[in-house]
Amino acid sequence: MTEGFQEPGFDDSAWDHMRVPGLWQMEGLRDENGDLLDVSEARFGLPAYTNVVYSFPVDPPHPPEDNPTGEYRREFVLDSVAPGTRWVLRFEGVDSHFTVWLNGTELGWATGSRLPAEFDATEALRAGRNVLAVRVHQWSAGSYLEDQDMWWLSGIFRSVHLIERRPGAIGDHFVHADFDHRTGEGLLLVECDVPAVVDIPELGITDLPAGEPHRIAHIEPWTAETPRLYAGTLRSEGETLTLAVGFRTVRIVDGTITVNGSPIRFRGVNRHEWHPETGRTLDLETMRADVLLMKRHNINAVRTSHYPPDARFLDLCDEYGLWVIDECDLETHGFGPLGWKNNPSADARWRDALMDRVQRMVERDKNRPSVVIWSMGNEAGEGDNIRAMAEWTRHRDPDRLIHYEGDYDSPYVDVYSRMYASPDEVALIGMHAEPRTADAAADSHRRRLPFILCEYAHAMGNGPGGLSEYEELFDRYPRLHGGFVWEWIDHGILQKTTEGPDAGRPFYAYGGDFGETVHDGNFIADGLVFPDRTPSPGLVEYKAVIAPVGMQLEHTPNRLTLRIRNGFDFLDTSVLAFDWRLAADEVPLADGILDLPPVPARTTHEVVLDDLLADAPSAGGEQVLTVRAVLAKDHNGVPAGHEIAFTQLILATHHEPRREPVPIRPQHTAGGWTLGQAVFNAHGELVQLGDLAPLSPRLDLWRAPTDNDRGGNGQERAWRELGLHRLVHRTVDCAVHGEQLVVDTVSRAAGRDGGMLGRWTWTAYDSGDLELKLDLAPVGRLDTDLGDPRHGGGPPQPATLPKLGIRLGLPGGAASLDWYGYGPGESYRDSTRAARLGRFHATVDELQTPYVRPQENGNRSGVRKAAIRWADGRVLHLSAPTGVDLSLRPWTAEAMDAARHTSDLVPDGTLWLTLDLAHHGLGSASCGPDALPQHRLHAHSATLTVRFHAGDTEGAPA
Ligand code: GAL
Numbered sequence: 001m002t003e004g005f006q007e008p009g010f011d012d013s014a015w016d017h018m019r020v021p022g023l024w025q026m027e028g029l030r031d032e033n034g035d036l037l038d039v040s041e042a043r044f045g046l047p048a049y050t051n052v053v054y055s056f057p058v059d060p061p062h063p064p065e066d067n068p069t070g071e072y073r074r075e076f077v078l079d080s081v082a083p084g085t086r087w088v089l090r091f092e093g094v095d096s097h098f099t100v101w102l103n104g105t106e107l108g109w110a111t112g113s114r115l116p117a118e119f120d121a122t123e124a125l126r127a128g129r130n131v132l133a134v135r136v137h138q139w140s141a142g143s144y145l146e147d148q149d150m151w152w153l154s155g156i157f158r159s160v161h162l163i164e165r166r167p168g169a170i171g172d173h174f175v176h177a178d179f180d181h182r183t184g185e186g187l188l189l190v191e192c193d194v195p196a197v198v199d200i201p202e203l204g205i206t207d208l209p210a211g212e213p214h215r216i217a218h219i220e221p222w223t224a225e226t227p228r229l230y231a232g233t234l235r236s237e238g239e240t241l242t243l244a245v246g247f248r249t250v251r252i253v254d255g256t257i258t259v260n261g262s263p264i265r266f267r268g269v270n271r272h273e274w275h276p277e278t279g280r281t282l283d284l285e286t287m288r289a290d291v292l293l294m295k296r297h298n299i300n301a302v303r304t305s306h307y308p309p310d311a312r313f314l315d316l317c318d319e320y321g322l323w324v325i326d327e328c329d330l331e332t333h334g335f336g337p338l339g340w341k342n343n344p345s346a347d348a349r350w351r352d353a354l355m356d357r358v359q360r361m362v363e364r365d366k367n368r369p370s371v372v373i374w375s376m377g378n379e380a381g382e383g384d385n386i387r388a389m390a391e392w393t394r395h396r397d398p399d400r401l402i403h404y405e406g407d408y409d410s411p412y413v414d415v416y417s418r419m420y421a422s423p424d425e426v427a428l429i430g431m432h433a434e435p436r437t438a439d440a441a442a443d444s445h446r447r448r449l450p451f452i453l454c455e456y457a458h459a460m461g462n463g464p465g466g467l468s469e470y471e472e473l474f475d476r477y478p479r480l481h482g483g484f485v486w487e488w489i490d491h492g493i494l495q496k497t498t499e500g501p502d503a504g505r506p507f508y509a510y511g512g513d514f515g516e517t518v519h520d521g522n523f524i525a526d527g528l529v530f531p532d533r534t535p536s537p538g539l540v541e542y543k544a545v546i547a548p549v550g551m552q553l554e555h556t557p558n559r560l561t562l563r564i565r566n567g568f569d570f571l572d573t574s575v576l577a578f579d580w581r582l583a584a585d586e587v588p589l590a591d592g593i594l595d596l597p598p599v600p601a602r603t604t605h606e607v608v609l610d611d612l613l614a615d616a617p618s619a620g621g622e623q624v625l626t627v628r629a630v631l632a633k634d635h636n637g638v639p640a641g642h643e644i645a646f647t648q649l650i651l652a653t654h655h656e657p658r659r660e661p662v663p664i665r666p667q668h669t670a671g672g673w674t675l676g677q678a679v680f681n682a683h684g685e686l687v688q689l690g691d692l693a694p695l696s697p698r699l700d701l702w703r704a705p706t707d708n709d710r711g712g713n714g715q716e717r718a719w720r721e722l723g724l725h726r727l728v729h730r731t732v733d734c735a736v737h738g739e740q741l742v743v744d745t746v747s748r749a750a751g752r753d754g755g756m757l758g759r760w761t762w763t764a765y766d767s768g769d770l771e772l773k774l775d776l777a778p779v780g781r782l783d784t785d786l787g788d789p790r791h792g793g794g795p796p797q798p799a800t801l802p803k804l805g806i807r808l809g810l811p812g813g814a815a816s817l818d819w820y821g822y823g824p825g826e827s828y829r830d831s832t833r834a835a836r837l838g839r840f841h842a843t844v845d846e847l848q849t850p851y852v853r854p855q856e857n858g859n860r861s862g863v864r865k866a867a868i869r870w871a872d873g874r875v876l877h878l879s880a881p882t883g884v885d886l887s888l889r890p891w892t893a894e895a896m897d898a899a900r901h902t903s904d905l906v907p908d909g910t911l912w913l914t915l916d917l918a919h920h921g922l923g924s925a926s927c928g929p930d931a932l933p934q935h936r937l938h939a940h941s942a943t944l945t946v947r948f949h950a951g952d953t954e955g956a957p958a
Contacts, residue, residue: 005071006101006133012073016043020160023095023153024070026279029493038498039514044070045138047279047493049511051149051520054334056139060342061350063097063139070155072134076162080127086165087121089132092310093158095280097140101133111142111353114158114307114329115360121162144344145353147334148306148378150272150280151491151524157281158310168194168237173210175367176399179221179247181261186219186247190234200232200245210234221260222246222369224300225570227321227636229369244318246369250400252414257401257450257481259372262601264569265474266323267546268301268484269294269528270455273309276494276508276531284312289533290488291316295638297535297543303454303484306331306378308361317370320637324370325403325454325484328358328389330377346383358389362396373415375454376404387412405454409442416446419455419486420928423469426453430477453483458927459538460526461707461851465830465922466932467545475567485542486927491524492531492852497903507903508852522707525852526926537825537834537849537857544833547645549576549629555651560609562627562647566599574598576644577632580612584654585621586820586839594627613651620656622864624837625649648837661765663739673741676764677950684734684743684760686808689770690950691874695809697772698729699747699758700914703802703856704896711925715800718784722799723749725894739763746779753780754799756939769879769947774806776917778939800936802856805885805916805944807893812909814871816843817888821863825849828859830921830935835861844911847888854899858887859919868913877949878915884946885916917942 004010018027028044031037039046045068048055056064081087089100095113099106102124110117138154165171174191190198192210199206203216220228232243248260256263271290273280287310294302302322304313307329317324335343344350358376365371374397376389390402390412401414410416416429428434429451437443457464464485474480492508508531511519525531528539550565566573578594592612599605613625628646631638666673672681679688685696701724703709705716719725732744741762748755759775782799822835824842826849840860849857862883868876878886890907893914899905921935930936 001069001135002071005073005135006106007104008129008131010073015073018044018070018072018155020072020074020156021093021158021281022155023157023279023281024155025153026277026281026493027155029495036494036496039495045154046514047151047153048514048516049151049491049519049524050516051523052147052333052336053518054144054147055152055516055518056143058334058338058342060144060344061141063137063141063143068138068154070136072136072156074132076130076132078125078127078130081125082166084167085122086169087125088163088165089119089121090161090163091117091156091158092160094134094136094156095154096138096142096146098134098136098156103130111140112329112357112360113142113146114309115357116364142353145330145332145350145357145380148331149333149520149523151493153279157279166238169239170194170196170234170236170241172363173234173241173367175243175245177245177247177369178249178399179219179260180249181221184218186216186221187213188216188245188247189213190243192234192236194236194238196234196236198232198234198243200230200243202230205232219247222248223259223570224321224323224370225568227319227370229318243367244315246318248369250372252401252450255448255450256478257415260570262569263478264323264481265567266301266452266482266484267299267548268303268323268325268482269299269488270303270305270484270486271309271488272305272491273313274489274491274531276492279493282310282313287313287316291320291322292637293529293533293535294322295320295636296642297539298546298548298644299542300548301325301482301484303327303375305455305487308365311364314365314368314370318368322370323372324368325373325375326361326365326371327375328361328377330354330357331379332381333379335381336379340381343381343383345380345385347385351385351388354385354389355392358393359396362393366397371400373401373403376402377406379406382407403452403454409437409439410446410449411439411442414449416449416451417454418451419453420458420924421453421456422929423466423473423932426451426470426473426480427477430473430480432479450481451479452481455486456483456928457485457542458526458708458924459485459487459528459536460523460924460926461853461855462537462828462849462857463706463708463831463922463926464538464924464928465708465828465935466924466929467542467831468833469932471545485528487527489527489529489533490531490852491527494531505903507901509901510852522853523926526707530850531852536851537827537831540825540834541831544645547629549573549645551627551629551645551647553625553627553647553649555649558610560612561606562594562609563604563606564596564599565604566601568601570601572598572600573629575632575635576629578627578629580625580627582613582616582623582625584619584623586624587619587621589619590616618654620654622653622837623651625651626836646836650837661767661769664764664766665739666736666741666764668736673736675741675762676766676770677768678762678764678770680741680762682734683731684741685731686762689876689948690768692810692876692950695910697806697808699727699745699756699776700805700807700916701727701747701756701801701803702893703919704854704893705802706855706922707853707926708923709802709856709920709925711923711927711930713925713930715920715925715930718799719802721784722754722782723752724802725897726750727755748780754782755779767949768951769949771945771947774944775941776804776944777941782939798938800920801939802937803885803914803916803919804937804939804942805914805918807912807914810868810876810911810913811870811874812890812907812911814843815888815911816841816869817847817866818869819860819863819866819886821866821883821886822861826857826859827861828919828922829861830923830931832861837862844888844890850902852902854896854902854905856893856896858889859916860886868911875950875952878946880915880946882945884944885914885919887914888912915944915946917944
């Protein structure tokens, strides 16, 4: 700490410049020109990531003695200071403890990092030059209350204002704007701490005295779907404030959450504030980008996990329409592993600190229509202090609901809330049949409450899988009001490689990359958008699953129907246009717009579409009908034409009459066999296919484990125990049977007898095609020793497999893929809703999904036809009439498994093609349930059939 730094005359000429708002560890990762530095050269300490545990010794309320401290000085000039005017210095967010001096006079100190703090600056302020000095400590008693799962970062990270308060200025105002859905009336009451009047010209309100209730007919209410705001002012003698009034009424009716008389469904996300370069300091455009991205992906709700966000974010939620659970800046999770001993939530000495936090949140955000639920905090255990927070909040604002997940009995909240409950448990809750809790009174209170999943579907890495199973439950049981996916964004920190010939390649750092003693690795990268806000496949899937308009096509021999379930809570479908398109193997045949009557909110409508296909021309191939619901006009920041939902139906497959190709007999050669354009060696390995010299296909059961595979259920460990990542292959027999070359193989790992038998039947045709029919059958013991008492007991479990298929190596270099199957993005068996049947093109680069920690990705499902094209003109065609899973990548699964960051992945000179019959589901076991039973892949006998054709030919498959 610097002696006398707060004095106006202090010489700070040798000090560094720091951007404010900003977090000093993030700012210090760059030099003064903004270029990224090597971590060893970081200028102001380093970020550190822990999830549950504190990153300092637990010795409440003491912070560690080694306490990084930042001192800031800022000069400003005021032309004049009017007598009688008061001045307030307002800090929107400082992490975690700070003391403020103005012109050498101490104004006070504050904690509560993500809450505003105000200081009376009147006495210290002068006309002319002023010097503001702020000392910020990284650690404080407050840090014990701020153990959220995120980077520990410090500094003045939100803006600072000097506010002039003339006599009669408004100190506090509270807008109550109810809506009566039976009469359509609004009821307005604006409370104010000084005499003031309200003007809302649009409603004909002028000079309405504050404190006087006023009824207004024909109000357009505020909802997240119809975010109608009425602009007005609140005028006192000393100040005029702008108002954005949204009329709406939140109530629990018969155990359901209603707004304006209608039950509501949350299609939500948990949002931390994050930017890969500035951390929790966000500019307005980044906040807007979040809101618009959410709106474009059918998301209608945000839980501000786990602290009140920058207030401007809530302005945007009011404006564009998002339901908000505003959460208090409180988490004491690190006491959990210590048995909750000394937990501040249950210690009266901490009462004031906790109350102060909830009061500052409610007072700051109480005028926002988007906020419908107050959350007391996250993972702060149980205790009377939280009850007291809830009681104060209910008294101060009886018009909103109260949430806190961490006390499972839910005695003082309005909403029963859980995280990561399995679909089975959620179904029980839906039926009010969840297990009892010890206290009968609490049990009966909780059983009457509406339910939300405040966190579910952990979006870490590749996943989450199994979203639609939850959505079906939300549709089925009125008690269930939906949920909030964990979480919105990966908190990766932008870094560049410093070594190797291609140093300077960007990647996103996670826990452990800054040398932390304790850390939680890449558990910080668990969002629906990548750190740069590119949507991940998980977000695209979530959009499809939560689409507010559900459509289902049904075709019987004499009837084609479309069922439309309008899942909006308030809007009818007149905001949408429905278009349709018929194609045969993606060759367009006919299209049009459906003329439908508006379907009211929360109802289902069925239309008969028989006429649609009456005049449609026919063509060979898969006849696919696609219906889309798109926005009919611009809506809440989302442009007209934007797709909200789609559905597809395969009507039929028309086979064009064509000449059946004739098989060609295998020719025995000195080194093996030739089959048409293919050459096999004496082991029955494919060594040449037209102008390609592939690395022969091999059985492939391994995928680079996803974060979910590595999760709590031990999936990855079981797979490694079986040696699926190190299979050894042996050719048992290789012989010509009639027109076919038949190769028998067995694949198993060293030390294991369990594996797969393969019968590879190769047939060449005069069309140039080479067909592989691979019959697979499990062999030996394929259960795992996880049942071994050393691993926790129980009988051996039948193993699951990561996947079931083959891999072959193709020439490297620039290449692309055209395919007819599901796309355009990746899909897996429990994450299929966003994928549509169509014809797609992507470069090899575009086929890879850059999960922050490399892992299995990029699978395209149901691929019927594909063509890999190299820059030099070579082509490999594939066809698999029943569809296969396909991936194409410039590195192996083993390389992805070994890599820690995306920058570790370097093309190895081969293009690796995998063709699979199936994958194990994704699940969300990184913090939640495993793939559901129907999505697990167990070893079984199966047949993979695929045709290859090297070179461009007439009639080639794609
Ligand atoms: C929850 C917690 C979140 C986050 C998540 C896992 O328990 O509330 O903050 O840690 O788990 O990513």
